[in-house]
Amino acid sequence: MTNTANPGNPGNPGNGGDGRATSPLTPVLTRRWLSPRSWTLRTYEQLEGYVALRRALAAHPDQLIQLIKDSGLRGRGGAGFPTGLKWGFIPQNDGKPHYLVVNADEGEPGTCKDVPLMMADPHSLIEGIVIASYAIRANFAAIYVRGEVLHCIRRLHAAVREAYDAGYLGRNILGSGFDLDVVVHAGAGAYICGEETALLDSLEGKRGQPRLKPPFPATEGLYASPTVVNNVETIASVPYVVLGGAPWFRAMGTEKSPGPKIYSISGHVERPGQYEAPMGATLRELLELAGGMKGGVPLKFWTPGGSSTPLFTREHLDVPLDFEGAAAAGSMLGTTAVQVFNETVSVPWAVMKWTEFYKHESCGKCTPCREGTYWLVQILRRMLAGEGTPADIETLLDICDNILGRSFCALGDGATSPITSAIRYFRHEFVELCERNQPARQATETALAGAH
Template sequence: MTPVLTKRWLSPQSWRLATYEKLEGYTALRKALSGTPEQLVQLIKDSGLRGRGGAGFPAGVKWSFMPQNDDKPHYLVINADEGEPGTCKDIPLMMADPHSLIEGCIIASYAMRAHRCFIYVRGEALHPIRRLNSAVREAYEAGYLGKNILGSGFDLDITVHAGAGAYICGEETALLDSLEGRRGQPRLKPPFPASAGLYAAPTTVNNVETIASVPYIVNGGAEWFRKMGTEKSPGPKIYSISGHVEKPGQYEAPLGTTLRQLLEMAGGMKDGIPLKFWTPGGSSTPLFTAEHIDVPLDFEGAAEAGSMLGTTAVQVFNETVSVPWAVMKWTQFYKHESCGKCTPCREGTYWLTQILERMVDGRGTESDIDTLLDICDNILGRSFCALGDGATSPITSAIKYFRDEFVELCEKNRASSPELVGAS
């Protein structure tokens, strides 16, 4: 397909306003300001744009939740706290084309009658933060931000906020708490951010890629957008491919593209070693195997095959990788990043890590496999937010597809332990 979201990435100084304006930049804003907020919300609904942050909730429907004719300020918050292992699409987008995000923010804010927008960026991403701040300054100087934007009477201020590197702040309510200056921990819902979000005012939280798609929809129209992707998951998507491939990186393709097609774009498996397992949407999504190479990577296709599309962070592993070892490394990450607010996640990830480390170290028993599944069952659906659920996904799917590897670790332990051999 002709690049949409990434079409400016290879242009000289693509992050500059001058380059952006030469390549249709801010034409969608002028078009949007000539219409009404209601028309814009309906356009995004008609386009079928779904949230690119992982959940896939229809963006237009989310925008429509913002109350109308109330006396409270409205806020748009951009979730750029990209911290999922394997996820790396938003940072290059902000690096290469920050004005597409800013233009999307202005259009979305106009649609939701918000006059203040915050872009919350992961604290370690220093270069994108600088690029965004520079782009925001350029937009103010050109009259695209501030008072009476392009003579429309609409005012908007954008603030780029650097987080402190907490994975939990990728959860929208924990992000809002952090933005307010508190410790990043998820809030109890309801109330939902649409009614009581940032500073207890109506707030919409959207992902970077979601908002960056908006200017293209405004210019191209809903029907044009729906020509890409699938019926229920329309539009283009940035797939982040990492791991054992010849050319890892960002690949834009229509939603519904398969791993087989993505591997062709990425030059195939590295050194020709066969595929063993992979994640369709980052480490918090259930694993897929080589048998799933033709699963359409859209929201419905991934779910029907037993996983989730997530952030389309496609991590590819060849036959040299131990599944229990990979799962252990991910679980160590979730244990470290748990905010500690709820018992299932705080205690569960601790014990999952202890057991997996013991098994990988050659000191596990077959009963540990059932214990892992039992702990996962006590975390799934019982933790305060989705971090706990995400921590269980690689473990349960790994045991489902590669139980023999876990058993093999236990048998090696049995063979090397005389007391266990005698007990059997």
């Protein structure tokens, strides 16, 4: 496991490509982050940069797809879909252009792994883009970046220019006959555009709203052509797989969730930041890396993958943070945005703040999400203002039940997760919030009745 503040000896991620496993303590994805001017092409090339690309271009595209399948690499954007399988869905010899779109619209509350990666090591993303595009036979790729991170956008533009000048992008890349153009597209700050089909609509110049599926992007994506949409961390992992091989990659993490992962630790810890660890690390281990709870105040609750994943408590300290482990414990790995809250935080208050975000970011396309998030916010605000009743708790659960599985995309489902899990583990706080103000509310009602 690796703290980005002290990555240690980077070692050789490929180990010569002979498939030997590296130590779980050796950084992979973050190995260049603290190198001087790590974002430049010069530094990247000094640390094995674009070596994997040369190896990939010497192979057949189908061999690369099989390699990614064999490695077990799964999407790092939240859903965990097998990357090689997604690439293999792209139809070949169909007479249509193929596209690769990188989802860098990092907007989930608590999620902050992709922007640091692009800031510190943008060329690992670009190299991964070229390899992935070659594998799926795409000659155009787009990086869709959240518009607020202007510093990151500028660094990406600079890295793309460097790659063009060095012959890693453009026509006849490294004499291989493969052509690829890459553009950096800044969004306008809409959380909904993190949903892959809403992102594609936005790229096409339309309002960012989710599309009906099927058809799926693999057959009708950008401009109604076959498209792969992958997360930043997913694509940045590809060069390491090509260098090290599938057995080396599988030596890290767990059987069904192999490889390294960047965990974003924020909240009440001594050293918040990005921590690289093998998939399946536990919060107990991550807290040790982050210096423990801030000020020694005990842990109360935490999110394993951002605010749209069901809450965990201190009882879940040893849950393996991989796709299977988090799901078995009743939550989701999500984006591994680990938000840590100590005993000073009110659970209903935290849930209300998250719900306000989802209400604000709902695109309004479907009724369950548009109306449901509005009423969830109204009820939670009323409860926090001291005007709630115990019946409001059941109303919250009823609204969540009418949103979950009935909204057009996952935004609505995600909005229900903090509420239902909070009531599951901390119902007493919601009850106490309502009962605490019961006498004052009864006095007000009595006074109003007497006035009539």
